[in-house]
Amino acid sequence: MKITLLCVGKLKEKYLKQGIDEYSKRLSRYCKLEIIEVADEKAPENMSASEEEQVKGKEGEKLSKYIKENTYVIALAIDGKQLSSEELADKISELGVRGNSHIVFIIGGSLGLSDEILKNAHQKLSFSKMTFPHQLMRMILLEQVYRGFRIINGEPYHK
Template identity: 65%
Template sequence: MKITCVTVGKIKEKYLTEAIREYEKRLSRYCRLEIVELADEKTPDGAGAAEEAAIRDREGERILKAIKEDAYVIALAIEGKMLDSVELSRKIEAFGTGGVSHIVFVIGGSLGLSSAVMKRADYALSFSKMTFPHQLMRVILLEQIYRSFRIMKNEPYHK
């Protein structure tokens, strides 16, 4: 199975980069992982709703260009469905047995995802009602994907 993480924004902190590298290494046993890092738009202080929507749309265009036509797209969105780790593992496993060979997880920028990206998404996943920095969310997502594969293989880790 191939898993792609399409993310907006660069990782700036060394400790997050190291954590991402560690999960990339761990995941290499279970799947082909690709991380696509897209440029974010700068949001001026005091930006209005129309300007924020335009920023989301520009980021959204870049996101959509990075998604292959045949991919199953999971958008990380605060309004998405919350799953526990076992449920996420079962969902990923079901995709594999159901013929899905490529899953794309999308992490938007600081303003979230455009309506076009949400329309393209096959599933909206929420990790919490809280907002997380997109840099940290990348680490959390990779950890949960890793945990999912460990659960699928009945390997100790998930307790």
């Protein structure tokens, strides 16, 4: 199985890079992992709603270039469906059984994802009603994908 994280913005914090490197290494036993970053758009303070939509639209266009036809796209969105770790593991397993061997998780920038990306995603996933920094979400998502593969393989994991 191939897992792609498609993300807006560069990772800056060293501690997040270290955590992501650790989970990337752990995941290499279970899947081929690819992390793609697209540049974020400049988003000045006090933008109007239409300016925010323009920024998200430009970021969405950049993201769209990396979404291939034979992929299952899961967009991270605050209004998405919340899943337990076991339910995410079941989803990953189910997709593999159905022949969807490439899952793309999309993490937007500080303003979120464009309507176009959200509309075209197969599923919207939320980790919480709380807002998390989009860079931290990369590590949280990788940890949950790793946990999912451990569950799928009947391996111990911290509950």
